[in-house]
Amino acid sequence: MLDVIVIGAGVSGCAVARELSRYDINVCVLEKCSDVCEGTSKANSAIVHAGFDAAEGSLMAKLNVEGNEMMDQLSKDLDIPFKRNGSMVVCVHKEELDGLKVLYERGVKNGVKGLKLLSKEEALELEPNLSDNVEGALLAPTGGIICPFELNIAMAENANVNGVEFRLNTEVEDIKKDADGIWHVRANNGEYKARYIVNAAGVYADKIHNMVSADKMHIIERRGDYCLLDKEVGSYVSHTIFPQPTKYGKGVLVTPTVHGNLLVGPTAIDIEKKEGNNTTQEGLDAVISKASENVKNLPMRNVITSFAGLRAHLERHEFVIEEVKDAPCFIDVAGIESPGLSASPAIGKMVGDMLKEKMGLKEKAGWISTRKGVKSTEGLSIEEMNALIKENPAYGNIICRCEMVTEGEILDAIHRPLGARTLDGVKRRTRAGMGRCQAGFCSPRTMEILHRELDLPYEKITKSGGKSNIVIERTKGEESEA
Amino acid sequence: MKTYDIVIVGGGPAGLAAAVAAKEAGNDSILILERDHELGGILNQCIHNGFGLHTFKEELTGPEYAYRFIKQVLDLGIEYKLNTMVMDIAADKTVTAMNREDGMFQIPAKAVILAMGCRERPRGALNIPGYRPAGIFSAGTAQRLVNIEGYMPGREVVILGSGDIGLIMARRMTLEGAKVKVVAELMPYSGGLKRNIVQCLDDYKIPLKLSHTVVDIEGKEHVTAVTIAEVGPDRKPIPGTEERYTCDTLLLSCGLIPENELSRSAGVKMSPVTSGPIVNESLETNIPGVFACGNVLHVHDLVDYVSEEAKRAGQNAVKYINSGCKEGSNEEVIEIVATEGARYTVPSTIDLGRMDDLLTVRFRVGDVYKNSFVSVYFDDERVFHNQKRIMAPGEMEQIILRKSQLEEHDGLKKITVKIEKE
Numbered sequence: 001m002l003d004v005i006v007i008g009a010g011v012s013g014c015a016v017a018r019e020l021s022r023y024d025i026n027v028c029v030l031e032k033c034s035d036v037c038e039g040t041s042k043a044n045s046a047i048v049h050a051g052f053d054a055a056e057g058s059l060m061a062k063l064n065v066e067g068n069e070m071m072d073q074l075s076k077d078l079d080i081p082f083k084r085n086g087s088m089v090v091c092v093h094k095e096e097l098d099g100l101k102v103l104y105e106r107g108v109k110n111g112v113k114g115l116k117l118l119s120k121e122e123a124l125e126l127e128p129n130l131s132d133n134v135e136g137a138l139l140a141p142t143g144g145i146i147c148p149f150e151l152n153i154a155m156a157e158n159a160n161v162n163g164v165e166f167r168l169n170t171e172v173e174d175i176k177k178d179a180d181g182i183w184h185v186r187a188n189n190g191e192y193k194a195r196y197i198v199n200a201a202g203v204y205a206d207k208i209h210n211m212v213s214a215d216k217m218h219i220i221e222r223r224g225d226y227c228l229l230d231k232e233v234g235s236y237v238s239h240t241i242f243p244q245p246t247k248y249g250k251g252v253l254v255t256p257t258v259h260g261n262l263l264v265g266p267t268a269i270d271i272e273k274k275e276g277n278n279t280t281q282e283g284l285d286a287v288i289s290k291a292s293e294n295v296k297n298l299p300m301r302n303v304i305t306s307f308a309g310l311r312a313h314l315e316r317h318e319f320v321i322e323e324v325k326d327a328p329c330f331i332d333v334a335g336i337e338s339p340g341l342s343a344s345p346a347i348g349k350m351v352g353d354m355l356k357e358k359m360g361l362k363e364k365a366g367w368i369s370t371r372k373g374v375k376s377t378e379g380l381s382i383e384e385m386n387a388l389i390k391e392n393p394a395y396g397n398i399i400c401r402c403e404m405v406t407e408g409e410i411l412d413a414i415h416r417p418l419g420a421r422t423l424d425g426v427k428r429r430t431r432a433g434m435g436r437c438q439a440g441f442c443s444p445r446t447m448e449i450l451h452r453e454l455d456l457p458y459e460k461i462t463k464s465g466g467k468s469n470i471v472i473e474r475t476k477g478e479e480s481e482a
Numbered sequence: 483m484k485t486y487d488i489v490i491v492g493g494g495p496a497g498l499a500a501a502v503a504a505k506e507a508g509n510d511s512i513l514i515l516e517r518d519h520e521l522g523g524i525l526n527q528c529i530h531n532g533f534g535l536h537t538f539k540e541e542l543t544g545p546e547y548a549y550r551f552i553k554q555v556l557d558l559g560i561e562y563k564l565n566t567m568v569m570d571i572a573a574d575k576t577v578t579a580m581n582r583e584d585g586m587f588q589i590p591a592k593a594v595i596l597a598m599g600c601r602e603r604p605r606g607a608l609n610i611p612g613y614r615p616a617g618i619f620s621a622g623t624a625q626r627l628v629n630i631e632g633y634m635p636g637r638e639v640v641i642l643g644s645g646d647i648g649l650i651m652a653r654r655m656t657l658e659g660a661k662v663k664v665v666a667e668l669m670p671y672s673g674g675l676k677r678n679i680v681q682c683l684d685d686y687k688i689p690l691k692l693s694h695t696v697v698d699i700e701g702k703e704h705v706t707a708v709t710i711a712e713v714g715p716d717r718k719p720i721p722g723t724e725e726r727y728t729c730d731t732l733l734l735s736c737g738l739i740p741e742n743e744l745s746r747s748a749g750v751k752m753s754p755v756t757s758g759p760i761v762n763e764s765l766e767t768n769i770p771g772v773f774a775c776g777n778v779l780h781v782h783d784l785v786d787y788v789s790e791e792a793k794r795a796g797q798n799a800v801k802y803i804n805s806g807c808k809e810g811s812n813e814e815v816i817e818i819v820a821t822e823g824a825r826y827t828v829p830s831t832i833d834l835g836r837m838d839d840l841l842t843v844r845f846r847v848g849d850v851y852k853n854s855f856v857s858v859y860f861d862d863e864r865v866f867h868n869q870k871r872i873m874a875p876g877e878m879e880q881i882i883l884r885k886s887q888l889e890e891h892d893g894l895k896k897i898t899v900k901i902e903k904e
Contacts, residue, residue, distance in 0.1 A: 227609075228606070275702050277613070278611065278612050278613040278614075278698075278699075279611045279612065280611045280612075281611045281697065281719070283611070284609055284611060303606065303607055303609060304604070304606045304607055305604070305605070305606025305607075306606060306609055306611075307614060382578070382586045382587075382588070385580065385585065385586040386585040386586055389580075389582065389585040389586065390585065393582035393583070394582070396580050396581050396582040396583070396584075396585055396586070397565065397567075397581070397582050398517070398567035398569075398580065401517070401567065404567075404569070436604075436607075437601050437602070437604055438604035438605065438606050438607075439604075439623075440601060440602055440604055440619075440620045440622065440623045441601065441623075443623060444623065444626050444627060444630075444631055447631075448631075458631070458633050459633070462616065463615070463616035463703075464616075464703070465703075466703040467616075467703040467704045468615060468616035468703040468704055469616060469704070470616055470627075470635065471627055471631075471633035471634060471635050472633075472634055472635070472636055472637065472730075473633070473634050474632055474633060474634070475628055475632050475633065475634055475658050476658060476659060
């Protein structure tokens with residue numbers, strides 16, 4: 001029997017898992033997808049918000065600011081690319097300038113440091129590509145950019161190294177409590193028993209919650225479409241440029257990514273469909289027109305891909321992190337929409353502290369607080385590269401020509417804890433396939449490596465698990481290796 | 483690391499022909515750098531025939547055509563490195579490359595020939611809405627999976643774009659037992675060769691829908707259906723014209739992009755029309771001693787023209803070295819301007835002093851022209867006026883300039899190429 005089951009291996013679930021891995025207990029994470037970071041956590045703005053936007057006194061505001069402050073140390077400990085590039089909220093209508101002041105004051109009350117109101121001239125000096133209509137801006141130097149995949153994966157790997165078990169491809173179907181107060185979780189691949197459950201199921205958090213509580217929860221899937229632009233235009237802006245927020249959220253932003261691309265989005269469209277992360281023409285058109293209000297002449301011909309993510313929105317627009325009243329020992333981590341990524345380290349800590357107290361947990365000896373990421377060859381000198389290649393010749397073999405990812409990095413991604421098993425898994429761990437040709441060149445080569453290293457027949461190699469196989473069978477006249 | 487006079491980036495049809503020509507022109511210090519595990523480039527996966535009609539007067543498959551040149555490279559003892567990725571080309575022509583055996587190394591070259599070819603435009607760059615499941619391939623990636631790896635991507639196929647690789651793959655997938663349901667093309671004309679439309683679509687009764695595009699992709703994990711719709715003159719979908727096709731595969735053949743990241747970082751100036759380097763009569767870029775040929779320069783329709791062009795690049799690189807790496811004069815430069823239907827020309831300038839007796843100028847038209855004239859003006863005087871029954875964007879056009887003719891025209895500054903109705 002387990003002590004704690006965490007449902008969902010997104011950024012919240014993995015943050016919780018990592019915190020729980022400090023203690024001498026058995027923890028298991030159940031994830032319905034074939035990898036960690038497959039839901040909301042993989043498709044978002046990749047921003048570490050400063051924290052001026054969330055309502056004063058809300059849990060959202062508290063955890064955002066706390067999470068933001070934790071990010072420097074965490075990114076060092078877990079070897080995650082993170083940069084405080086600063087956020088800027090831009091006002092393009094004179095009559096809305098007061099809105100910036102409201103945000104400024106709210107930010108100060110939320111404990112956001114270094115906020116500054118900028119004049120038109122000051123704003124344009126920092127960001128020359130802002131719209132000519134800019135009237136003023138709010139600068140938040142603590143705003144940052146991060147790789148959401150690496151944040152999520154790093155916390156999962158670190159939890160795993162510290163003893164947390166991960167069951168992937170495991171979908172929870174029902175949850176019951178027996179007479180002894182033990183949770184029985186029925187999944188597609190068997191039953192799991194535990195004393196405590198943490199529900200970090202993202203857009204499915206309502207479904208999981210409603211299995212145990214009479215007080216029904218309803219998550220609204222709020223879709224956001226994005227366009228990702230080539231690194232060639234990655235420095236078009238240097239800060240994260242927000243419009244003024246509306247009741248639908250923080251609006252369409254333009255931001256550099258921590259890996260040097262330019263990201264534009266998201267829209268906010270309520271769709272009420274848990275797997276509805278398809279982009280639409282209207283959505284993509286809206287991304288471009290909205291972003292163009294704040295940033296001029298956006299180089300949209302440099303788009304390399306577009307995608308959509310789903311926010312797990314609750315009507316009350318607040319994080320729900322609490323023990324369910326009519327289901328003791330069942331903790332909801334629900335409604336984790338923006339700024340969920342920024343808050344995730346603080347969410348993990350909050351849940352960890354809750355369970356520590358409730359369960360009387362003791363920290364175990366030998367907990368490993370750090371993790372090394374996939375060794376990147378980016379920026380290495382010729383001497384450093386040659387030392388690496390001498391040690392392991394696979395680092396001399398480029399597989400992804402756009403992002404210059406070597407075979408050495410892909411092997412590392414496959415053979416580490418919770419290693420990559422799919423093309424997307426390799427992509428999120430190494431960036432192979434993330435560049436301007438979008439895997440046209442490297443996917444057959446990456447497939448060859450997955451085939452060789454994991455002894456996977458080609459027909460069973462998938463993009464992202466399930467039925468997402470890349471090829472279906474041998475061509476006529478060829479014997480299958482399977 | 484050994485030094486070389488000429489470093490050729492890419493061992494495909496352009497790089498091979500350039501190497502052979504440079505060697506035959508008398509240079510013995512040539513190195514080809516190829517990132518794949520064999521020479522031949524994209525031809526290795528083009529197992530259909532139809533290559534070499536101009537060059538060898540016979541129909542060869544892609545690998546056979548490539549081998550004609552590979553054999554010469556081997557016979558001539560030209561050096562090459564496989565599995566080697568060029569990481570950087572510096573403006574001083576130092577080439578940085580990497581492979582498993584040699585590690586990362588630098589070669590200071592006297593001349594560099596850019597022969598990197600091109601890549602396909604991916605789905606992302608097309609802004610096609612819908613899900614992002616497995617089963618969406620650029621046509622060339624699918625061609626590699628089928629022809630080299632020996633695996634089928636799917637059984638029911640929709641193709642967007644009528645570029646040549648898409649057309650060839652329509653036939654290949656059909657021959658492999660798949661059902662190709664439709665080829666949709668955004669433009670009112672095909673981007674491919676007429677003969678490929680006849681031999682790859684018409685012969686197999688595969689419908690080609692011009693002025694159509696994909697407006698939705700269904701399937702969360704794997705493609706299950708694709709919806710196409712007709713587009714208006716603004717290329718925007720017309721509501722009400724949607725047609726849904728169930729399928730498991732969507733192939734994209736929506737344009738090729740010359741692969742010039744290395745050239746750009748070296749400081750080579752690019753043409754916004756071709757996305758390839760701007761070159762002079764010697765196929766030399768703005769950096770003296772850096773030459774370009776093949777699809778990295780401009781996307782070709784036939785490999786024969788790639789070989790012919792690459793041969794000139796190879797010869798000119800040797801001439802450049804033999805001249806003591808002398809730069810061309812900037813004085814007597816004649817500009818070639820493409821206008822009124824002609825989209826671009828390669829080359830785009832001529833230094834009369836360095837021009838050969840005959841110079842082939844290649845270009846493409848921007849629309850379908852029937853019974854129109856290719857006209858060439860020397861300054862304001864029309865010197866060439868040739869009627870063509872049909873010209874289409876999918877096929878390259880050419881004119882041949884004679885040096886003596888240019889010399890006769892005193893003070894010639896500008897040559898204009900245009901398409902005229904009469």
